[in-house]
Amino acid sequence: MKTNLAQHLTAFLREHLPRERNASPHTVAAYAHCFTLLLKFAAQKIARRPSDLSIEDLDCDLVLAFLEHVEHERGNVGRTRNARLAAIRAFFRYIEYRVPACLEQALRIRSLPAKRSDSRLIDHLSRDEIESLLAAPDIRTKGGIRDRAMLHLTYAAGLRVSELLSLRLTDFPERSLATIRILGKGRRERVLPLWQETRTVLRAWIVIRPQAKAPELFLNRNADPMTRDGFAHRLAKHVETASKKQPSLTNKRVTPHVLRHSCAMHTLAATGDVRKVALWLGHASIQSTETYLRADPAEKLAVLSAHSPPSVKAGKFRAPTDGLLAALSEIRNAT
Structure with missing residues (x-):
């Protein structure tokens, strides 16, 4: 049975x-x-x-x-x-x-094994692309006001999409919008200050937010909590609108997590301190944050400027004569 x-x-x-x-x-x-x-x-x-x-x-x-x-x-x-x-x-x-x-x-x-994957550089948006995206929602509509607040908050606080969608009004201490309390991955809490502009767009949404039983901050048109797919759909729509002013967005795959990556990259550029980026994003280990260093060309330029190029004399290559070594060389070159 x-x-x-x-x-x-x-x-x-x-x-x-x-x-x-x-x-x-x-x-x-x-x-x-x-x-x-x-x-x-x-x-x-x-x-x-x-x-x-x-x-x-x-x-x-x-x-x-x-x-x-x-x-x-x-x-x-x-x-x-x-x-x-x-x-x-x-x-x-x-x-x-x-x-x-x-x-x-x-x-x-x-016992099924995990699949090894390439460790690729992260995708992120430039400051001009972020500005175009944040300005894309139509604030003459209720949905546009809500979307603008979601985009601003995701980028400003470097939120994971799960952190954004689980936010409640009670996560703003004493109903003040100066800071926000976030329960992140691994049950790690962090409190972050918010820019004045972010507080302004949040306040605009809270004023018109429908009265609903759901405690979540962001609701869909049916006054139910916003879903992952719903947020991704709204983001894709605003990326399409923003790409008319910033054509470079057309060639980029912009997911909700790309906004978090963009916050991290811009924070790293502003502070030059990967530890501050780790604190802002709520990483358990600084090793998780080091991926942003690999994506930052400024770090490589600093290394390049600190060293002069070596003068290497040209040499001659001698192919292996042994049969086994020749076969190994062929396999190595094939890969």
Whole structure:
């Protein structure tokens, strides 16, 4: 007899993660999103409703097919693919002790390797591109006022999209907009000051924000909390508008996280201190912030100006005569 998936997955997300693992709401939401994608994929493959799926249906072959789907059909990068796998592994680690009959299946899925990916330079926008984007929303409409506030706050505070969408009015101490309290990744809190311009656009949205049961700061047209897809859709619309004034935006893939990257790059340029960038973004380790140093050409120019080019004499290359060495050389050059 197969084991029903729904009850165990619900307990994993609603009880195990927040209560036993003390996972943050951002982590729970990310895991729930992963399993939403997985169950839709599995239901289509098996021709069964998601609520009728069993744990045994999520075998290694299906999980691997889902990860291929995530990477190639949905166009996600390797890190996103690995994050999906991490969520699935965590669930089957939970299953090991609750469903002994699925122990072998759980061990197999937990042994699936993460995919190595290239460590590429981050994407970010220039100051002119940011200014054009922030000016793109039509502030004659309620949606435009809300979108302008979301864009300003995401960029000014360097927020992750999960941090932005989970913000509440109570996250502004004593209802003042001078600072904002953010609960970030890993349940790490940080308090950031806000620019006067950011406070102005936030205040304009709060004044017209609909009265709703939802405590979140940003709401959609139905007075429900703004979703990731909703924010990404609004961002894409404003990027299209901004690209008419800044054609360089046409060739860039602007996601919500690119606004966070842009904040980090501009903060690094202004301060020259990667530690301050780490504090602003809420990184647990400064190693996470060093990626911005790799993307900053000023750091390379400083190294270049500090050294004179070496004078290297031309030499002669002698090909290996040994057969094995020649074969190894051929393989090395082929890669």
